[in-house]
Structure formats: C-alpha cells, structure tokens
Amino acid sequence: MCAKEIDWSSLGFGYVKTDLRYVSDYKDGKWDDGAMTADETVVLNECAGVLQYAQTCFEGLKAYTTEDGRTVCFRPDLNAERMIESCKRMRMPVFPKERFLDAIVKTVSANREWVPPYGSGASLYLRPYMFGSNAVIGVKPATEYQFRVFATPVGPYFKGGVKPLTVRISDFDRAAPHGTGHIKAGLNYAMSLYAIVDAHEQGFDENIYLDSGTRTYIEETGGANILFVTKDGKVVTPKSSTILPSITRRSLMYVAKEYLGLEVEERPVRVDELESFAECGLCGTAAVISPVGKIVDHGKEICLPSGMGDMGPVTKKLYDTLRGIQMGTIPAPEGWIVEI
Numbered sequence: 125m126c127a128k129e130i131d132w133s134s135l136g137f138g139y140v141k142t143d144l145r146y147v148s149d150y151k152d153g154k155w156d157d158g159a160m161t162a163d164e165t166v167v168l169n170e171c172a173g174v175l176q177y178a179q180t181c182f183e184g185l186k187a188y189t190t191e192d193g194r195t196v197c198f199r200p201d202l203n204a205e206r207m208i209e210s211c212k213r214m215r216m217p218v219f220p221k222e223r224f225l226d227a228i229v230k231t232v233s234a235n236r237e238w239v240p241p242y243g244s245g246a247s248l249y250l251r252p253y254m255f256g257s258n259a260v261i262g263v264k265p266a267t268e269y270q271f272r273v274f275a276t277p278v279g280p281y282f283k284g285g286v287k288p289l290t291v292r293i294s295d296f297d298r299a300a301p302h303g304t305g306h307i308k309a310g311l312n313y314a315m316s317l318y319a320i321v322d323a324h325e326q327g328f329d330e331n332i333y334l335d336s337g338t339r340t341y342i343e344e345t346g347g348a349n350i351l352f353v354t355k356d357g358k359v360v361t362p363k364s365s366t367i368l369p370s371i372t373r374r375s376l377m378y379v380a381k382e383y384l385g386l387e388v389e390e391r392p393v394r395v396d397e398l399e400s401f402a403e404c405g406l407c408g409t410a411a412v413i414s415p416v417g418k419i420v421d422h423g424k425e426i427c428l429p430s431g432m433g434d435m436g437p438v439t440k441k442l443y444d445t446l447r448g449i450q451m452g453t454i455p456a457p458e459g460w461i462v463e464i
C-alpha cells in the first residue's frame with residue numbers, strides 16, 4: 125500500500141503492517157548490534173519462555189507531526205526507563221536506555237511515510253517489547269531474549285467527538301500488593317481480559333480496579349491511570365505502589381501545577397470519596413485524557429457533574445494544554461519533545 129493514500133482520519137486503533145521494524149537478540153549474556161527487518165513474523169521454539177511462562181513486557185508511545193512539520197516523540201526517555209524497571213522485575217536483561225532511544229529513532233525513520241500529517245489527529249504508534257525466546261520447561265528465566273520495536277498508524281482517539289465514558293467499580297482485581305501492577309508486563313493484560321470483556325457485556329466501557337489488599341481505595345483501569353478534579357478545582361490522582369506509572373498522568377500533573385497553577389495531590393483516594401468529585405478522566409498515551417461521565421459502584425450510579433456530553437472544564441484545559449505542548453503550539457518543558 126502507498127502510505128500517502130491512507131485516509132488518516134478513518135484509521136482506528138488496530139495493527140497495520142508497516143515497512144520495517146527493529147530487532148535485537150540477547151544471547152550468551154549480551155545484546156547483538158540490532159538491525160531493521162522487513163519480516164513482521166517471529167518464529168520461536170515451541171517451548172519459548174514467553175509462550176510457556178509469559179516472560180514478556182512492553183511499552184507504548186507515539187510519533188507524530190508537530191504544527192511546524194517536525195516528526196517527534198513525547199518523552200521517550202521515560203518509556204526507556206520504565207521498560208528497564210519492567211525488565212528487572214521480570215528477570216529479563218535490561219535494554220540500555222541509549223539503545224532503546226536509538227531503536228525508536230531507527231523505527232520511526234524507517235517508516236517516515238507512515239507518520240500522519242499535522243492536523244490529522246492520527247499518529248504512528250510505537251510498540252517496543254521484549255520476550256524470552258529460548259526453550260524453558262522448568263520455571264526459570266530464559267537465557268535468550270528478543271527486543272523489538274514495530275510501528276503501526278493509529279487514528280484520532282476522539283473520532284466523532286468526545287463521549288464521556290461509563291465505568292464500573294470492578295469485582296475483579298488487577299494487581300496484587302507487592303505484585304507486578306507497577307510494571308508493563310503482558311501478564312497484567314492477560315489477566316484483565318476476562319474482566320474487560322465482562323464489563324463490555326454489561327454495558328461498561330472500562331473497569332476501575334480497587335487496591336486488592338483492602339478493596340477500599342481507587343487504583344486505575346486496565347490500561348489508564350485516573351485523575352479527579354475536586355469541586356474546588358484541585359487535581360487529585362491516586363497514589364499506590366501497584367499503579368502503573370503513566371507518563372501521560374505524570375505529565376498532566378506537571379501541567380496542572382506548572383502551566384495552569386492548579387493545586388495537585390497524589391494521595392490514596394477512597395471509593396467513598398467518588399461522589400465528592402466534579403470531574404474524572406482516564407489518562408494514557410492513546411487518548412491523553414478520556415473523560416468519565418458516570419461511575420457505577422454495584423448498582424449505585426455516580427454521575428459526575430461534568431455530565432455525559434463533553435469533558436469537564438478542568439479536564440479540557442489539561443487536555444488542551446498537554447496536546448498543545450505535544451503539537452508544538454505551546455512551549456514544552458526541556459526534553460519533553462524529541463525530534464526524529
């Protein structure tokens with residue numbers, strides 16, 4: 125397919141094969157030099173560590189075009205650092221930060237035709253990941269690994285306008301205390317599939333998970349952190365060691381404080397506080413912020429005052445400011461925007 129013929133605005137969030145992807149193999153205690161390949165398939169031993177014991181972790185970030193026509197990524201250094209933490213917890217070899225950033229640059233450069241133009245709302249989603257590739261039948265870490273980065277174009281998140289979400293408080297748990305909730309491991313997603321399909325069947329967009337130790341505090345959804353806005357305009361995000369440290373959420377909290385002059389708070393948020401909030405949003409790379417209109421807690425409907433029609437005013441300001449920083453229309457903090 126000729127990339128230029130793509131109708132960017134009608135793209136969804138799905139896999140589209142692009143031209144080249146980055147691959148590096150780990151063997152005998154070291155990473156090889158890495159290379160780009162046109163081969164999108166991965167051929168593995170039937171007993172590979174990833175297939176038997178799910179030894180894998182991943183990252184997600186986007187390349188896009190700014191207003192002045194540059195191709196950029198948003199804070200890829202934080203993705204590199206987070207993947208290092210994931211690898212350590214999964215007993216996988218670390219892929220060095222500089223090499224991670226180089227792999228991102230190489231993957232975007234090799235697929236430049238697939239980077240959507242400014243104003244399309246679309247972007248080139250990048251998926252770095254690593255998995256245990258040699259045969260392991262006893263439960264132990266693999267000794268060989270593959271690190272890859274592929275790119276796939278994704279459409280605008282709020283196609284056809286913003287529709288606030290209806291979410292439920294889940295009876296399923298996402299992350300055990302002292303478990304793997306704080307890292308981007310594939311296993312966290314595998315075990316969330318039952319809950320998300322069930323939520324959809326019951327008419328909900330997402331699950332809000334509670335802390336599984338006491339089921340008293342709000343944690344996050346399966347793939348996004350949560351922000352609340354209090355009635356007096358304070359931005360609050362749950363604090364817990366089992367929440368995945370979202371780069372978007374950390375950036376939004378900075379924007380709230382430093383750009384918008386809002387009070388910010390990272391602290392445990394109790395379920396019984398939900399009714400006191402004015403706005404709620406889910407944050408992650410995909411949407412930046414997706415507003416929540418309604419939270420259902422076992423039959424009790426909590427309707428956020430921001431309603432089911434649009435983002436709340438503070439959420440909108442946060443969204444517009446971070447989008448502006450990303451798109452180059454608002455000056456970015458040092459190092460946030462990396463040109464490719």
Ligand SMILES: *Cc1c(COP(=O)(O)O)cnc(C)c1O
Pocket residue numbers: 184308344345346347348349368369370371372373407408409410
């Ligand atoms: C990836 C992810 C997020 C969002 O993180 P970003 O870095 O903002 O994209 C939030 N929660 C979970 C569980 C995730 O896996």
